[in-house]
Amino acid sequence: MPELPEVEVIRRYLVPVLLGRVIEQVWVRSAPPVFLTPPRALARRLLGERIVEVERRGKYLLFLLGTGPRLLVHLGMTGQLRLVADEVRRASPLPRGGPIEAMLDRHVHLKLRLSGTGLALLYRDPRRFGRLQWLDAQAKSRRLDRLGPEALTVSGRQLQGAARGRRLAVKSFLLDQHALAGVGNIYADEALFLAKILPTRGVQTLNDAEWRRLSNSLCKVLTAAIQRGGSSIDDYVRPDGTSGRYQTRHRVYGRTGRPCPSCRAPVDLVRIGQRSAHFCSRCQR
DNA sequence: CAAATCCCCTGCAGGC
DNA sequence: TGCCTGCAGGGGATTT
Numbered sequence: 001m002p003e004l005p006e007v008e009v010i011r012r013y014l015v016p017v018l019l020g021r022v023i024e025q026v027w028v029r030s031a032p033p034v035f036l037t038p039p040r041a042l043a044r045r046l047l048g049e050r051i052v053e054v055e056r057r058g059k060y061l062l063f064l065l066g067t068g069p070r071l072l073v074h075l076g077m078t079g080q081l082r083l084v085a086d087e088v089r090r091a092s093p094l095p096r097g098g099p100i101e102a103m104l105d106r107h108v109h110l111k112l113r114l115s116g117t118g119l120a121l122l123y124r125d126p127r128r129f130g131r132l133q134w135l136d137a138q139a140k141s142r143r144l145d146r147l148g149p150e151a152l153t154v155s156g157r158q159l160q161g162a163a164r165g166r167r168l169a170v171k172s173f174l175l176d177q178h179a180l181a182g183v184g185n186i187y188a189d190e191a192l193f194l195a196k197i198l199p200t201r202g203v204q205t206l207n208d209a210e211w212r213r214l215s216n217s218l219c220k221v222l223t224a225a226i227q228r229g230g231s232s233i234d235d236y237v238r239p240d241g242t243s244g245r246y247q248t249r250h251r252v253y254g255r256t257g258r259p260c261p262s263c264r265a266p267v268d269l270v271r272i273g274q275r276s277a278h279f280c281s282r283c284q285r
Numbered sequence: 286c287a288a289a290t291c292c293c294c295t296g297c298a299g300g301c
Numbered sequence: 302t303g304c305c306t307g308c309a310g311g312g313g314a315t316t317t
Contacts, residue, residue: 077310078296
């Protein structure tokens with residue numbers, strides 16, 4: 001689900017709430033394969049740590065802890081980080097089916113109680129494609145080290161360099177996190193539309209100007225999406241449960257058969273590398 | 286080495 | 302109403 005804009009929106013929301021807070025209680029549900037670090041060991045290590053920074057790399061979030069280690073979080077397709085009131089309500093049970101009760105369902109895998117806030121941070125993930133990992137103070141992470149440059153700030157030259165010697169569709173290239181970090185299916189389609197480049201084009205066929213247009217389009221689309229709180233299609237919500245508003249601005253993603261916002265021709269759909277690609281065959285070349 | 290394929294999961298929409 | 306199929310924002314391991 002979440003691509004770079006959604007992860008960044010979550011990060012910015014969490015920073016003012018979490019920084020300086022101590023994790024004073026940890027609850028885990030052992031549901032493989034979410035826990036790259038065994039859940040009980042993860043809980044033991046998180047307890048008592050102070051959160052000193054929250055960083056993002058590609059689609060990963062890193063919670064930096066006071067004694068040096070980090071908690072690495074990837075949200076997969078349906079992962080959510082939610083802030084909820086962590087009160088004990090014995091006298092008045094929660095209303096059935098209410099939003100808070102929904103947050104305490106079987107899909108919650110981790111709950112961190114935050115000092116001085118009355119809040120808990122929940123990790124919830126129905127499909128369990130997300131991952132949680134403890135990284136020791138000096139430990140290197142192969143997952144992080146192998147990521148390509150950040151899509152938000154990548155240059156045309158960098159993109160071109162990463163594609164050198166490769167032969168694959170430009171759409172597949174944008175989705176390869178080792179080539180470029182942060183882009184997923186929505187923003188790959190949107191950026192290619194803005195750059196007027198067909199998703200099926202081989203990377204070896206793009207010229208300098210096209211690589212430049214692509215990097216500019218990536219920056220433009222990702223920035224606009226962050227500004228509007230990300231794209232809420234199905235599961236994605238911000239930590240307070242509210243939806244993003246960029247999904248209404250999608251030009252081609254999820255708009256198969258509907259008019260291209262630029263030329264009114266119907267938006268096309270093809271499969272590229274097992275994933276759907278939306279595009280306008282008139283505007284994109 | 287690079288690229289294609291399969292698989293991990295749940296939930297939902299659409300067809301019958 | 303139920304059952305079936307296909308599809309979904311990700312990415313890793315395995316195969317070719």
